[in-house]
Amino acid sequence: MKNLLIVLAVLITSTVAFAQAPFNGTVTFDVELKGDMVDMFKSMMPNKQIYYYSEGDFRMETIGGLASGQGDVLYQAKNNKTYILNSARKTAQEMQNEEGDKTDDSDVVVTETGETAEILGYSCDKYKVVIKTKDGEMVQYIWATKALQPVKPKGAENIKGMSAITEKIKGMPLKIQLEIDQMGMSFTMITTATNIDKSKPKGSLFDIPSDYTIEAFDPNKIGR
Numbered sequence: 001m002k003n004l005l006i007v008l009a010v011l012i013t014s015t016v017a018f019a020q021a022p023f024n025g026t027v028t029f030d031v032e033l034k035g036d037m038v039d040m041f042k043s044m045m046p047n048k049q050i051y052y053y054s055e056g057d058f059r060m061e062t063i064g065g066l067a068s069g070q071g072d073v074l075y076q077a078k079n080n081k082t083y084i085l086n087s088a089r090k091t092a093q094e095m096q097n098e099e100g101d102k103t104d105d106s107d108v109v110v111t112e113t114g115e116t117a118e119i120l121g122y123s124c125d126k127y128k129v130v131i132k133t134k135d136g137e138m139v140q141y142i143w144a145t146k147a148l149q150p151v152k153p154k155g156a157e158n159i160k161g162m163s164a165i166t167e168k169i170k171g172m173p174l175k176i177q178l179e180i181d182q183m184g185m186s187f188t189m190i191t192t193a194t195n196i197d198k199s200k201p202k203g204s205l206f207d208i209p210s211d212y213t214i215e216a217f218d219p220n221k222i223g224r
Contacts, residue, residue, distance in 0.1 A: 023053050024053055024055065025199060025201070026053070026195075026196070026197040026201055027050070027051045027053075027174075027195070027197075028048060028049075028050050028194050028195040029049040029194065030048055030194045031047055031049060031064075031191050033187055033190075034188040034190065035180075035186055036186045036187060045189070046062040046064040048064060049063070052201040052206075053201070054203065054206060057074075057077050057206040058073075058074075058075050059072055059201075059205050060072060060073040060074075070084070071085050071086040071087070073085075074208070081095075083208065083214075084217065090212045090213065091213050091214075092208045092212045092214045093218060094214055094216060094217055095217045107131060107132040108131050108165065111130075112127055113126045119143060119193055120193055120194075122148065122174060124143035124171075125143070125145075126143050127143075127168070129141070129169075136181070138179070138180065139179040140179065141177040142169055142176050144169050144171040146170050147171065148174075149171070150171075174193040175193065176190070177189075177191075
């Protein structure tokens with residue numbers, strides 16, 4: 001569960017490119033949990049996520065719950081680097097882009113359902129994504145609009161199963177419904193866009209503060 005929000009960040013930012021210019025602005029998502037295990041995870045999960053986009057850069061901020069202490073996800077297009085920013089420790093953990101070796105996507109099946117939904121005035125196509133893991137299948141539904149073009153970080157397709165998702169889902173996801181039913185856990189996590197601001201975010205959001213130390217990514221240090 002520790003890296004679930006990082007994966008969601010990649011899902012929301014890494015989709016197929018179109019001719020229109022990449023989106024510049026801010027998208028706010030509400031996070032809702034449903035199911036048998038909700039009470040156990042409510043204290044861990046955020047109630048909001050905010051995505052900032054500017055000229056190919058993006059930043060994800062989490063609000064609420066223990067997950068907010070994991071830090072912000074920052075992608076800088078100019079040097080193709082992704083960081084986890086921890087304000088308490090004043091560190092920027094650099095994640096490695098393993099370009100050139102795409103991960104096997106045979107365990108990922110993406111299906112366009114043919115269903116549509118309107119979210120914040122945008123027509124969205126619904127996709128079903130089934131991911132096979134050692135603990136069983138993980139199912140998620142993604143509603144994406146072709147009207148908005150998100151960032152596509154280089155090397156994101158090398159995360160397991162990500163190229164199958166990014167090549168088939170067209171446009172920016174505005175809703176992700178993740179079904180968890182593994183290892184005794186059973187709940188649904190729904191991330192839905194509730195506001196889109198098309199004004200360009202301030203540039204300092206995409207800079208690493210001068211008093212931060214850049215270090216190698218260590219998942220054991222996230223939130224510490």
